[in-house]
Amino acid sequence: MRQLNVIRSFTMKKRNIFQNQSQEILTLFEMAKDRSKVMCIPMDYAKKDHMAMFCNGNGKILRKPFSIKNTPEGVEYLIDQVTRSCHHHGIDIKHTFFGGEDCGTYANNFIEALRSENWLVAGVNALDAKRHRENVQASTDRLDLLGISKMLLNCRGNCSPAQSGIYWNLRTLCRERQKLVVTKSGVKNRVHTIVDQIFPGFLNESKSGIPPFSPASLILMEDRFSVHQIRRRRPTALVKIIAKQGLPNPEGRAEKLQRYAGQVLKPQKDHIVTLQLSLKQQVRLILCxxxxxDQLQRDIAAHLAQIPGAFLTTIRGIGLILAAGVSAEIGDPSKQRSLTNLVSYAGIIPQIKQTGGEQGKTQVIRVGKRCNRILKNYVVQCGMHMGIHGPDELIADYKRREARDQHADFGMARRFLRMAMCLMRTHQAYLPKHLRSQQCLMKERARYYQEAWPLLMDKWRRVRMLDIAFDKKMPLGQWRNMIQELYGIKLSL
Incomplete structure (x- = not known):
């Protein structure tokens, strides 16, 4: 019964069998009324020369594949040829659209140049286009164009960029920060290999007393770091360095560090200088x-403060980076598809297989690999964070799912997406379930807002964006003013 409920809950509600067709391309065909009066231009993008072909809505080739330079002159030449061909075949230029496979950044400027001239440009999935080719064994420019054109004439394509405006900027910043974090993790691993030789166990706080990769740890490793050097240092110098970085009990930590330095194996003196030079460069790279x-995090916070995704930070356990990452990958919530499509796009819903009629057995198998993996990573982290650090009702739900031997992280991730879309579309802060009912007293809601306010404010204060996030023109600032007027409370900055 539970498996059947899963099927019903995630079945499309529309009655049209063509669920994934582009509404923009469908509208264009409806306006033309005759498929032969529509011109489709499939394109195979490349770094230097694109390949294009002209065909009408019935699939008849109007012009064989030809080459176009990936330059401003190439854009002008393509538009000129499209205009001439439309005039020659009696096709209204308004009933023309372009399309190509989703590709790398080398073709983005070319596509945007066409869109800036108000041309309709669709993107098709490369794997789907490959399946529509006449020959699956070979791959040539002509075969690729035929596969792309079939997809476009079947109205299978995304006619608008996945992100635009501030959402595109935010997504770029979030992905760039993620790459830097991965790079920093690799550098830290190399530091571990060097420290294991020059001072074994230094990066273990329980042994050395210094938190690994803390400011005090990096300062010590940057300047002629070794077991011998730590043992020779005056205790007062070590205490001064540790105290300057704000660590508690600097005297005890310095004493523990020097005592531990006398217990470990020492490296050969011939190798110390080489290891010190290598470690110094790696530490400088970590600092850079x-x-x-940190700078990207501040820029991300500045962009997040301008969009409804800022309301995701009102959920306890969801920080700025997770809120920004989810908002950037989802895009404008007012233009996003249904929650069912979004859950599938995030890759957090299991696949379902059923055959043999109504009495056939339904199989629920693992989630599919075809999804937005970056969004999947963010929402699963959000689900886990809510289950550990979130509101009491969400923590209880997480534990209940674990007790039933369910995938708690995925289940909470789906619940988070429902909450996130609701908060972003309605421009509201998170409220526990018992405070959402009409019978709830305003005093109870006011008390909750006053208790949650310091936690919300602290998230933005850490990146020094408090004034920007709660400016009167920003979503959170407008919400703060409304709450103060409605409940007669003071949410001080």
């Missing part, structure tokens, strides 16, 4: 990456 990551 940390500075770049």
């Amino acid at each position: 990456l940390q500075e770049s990551t």
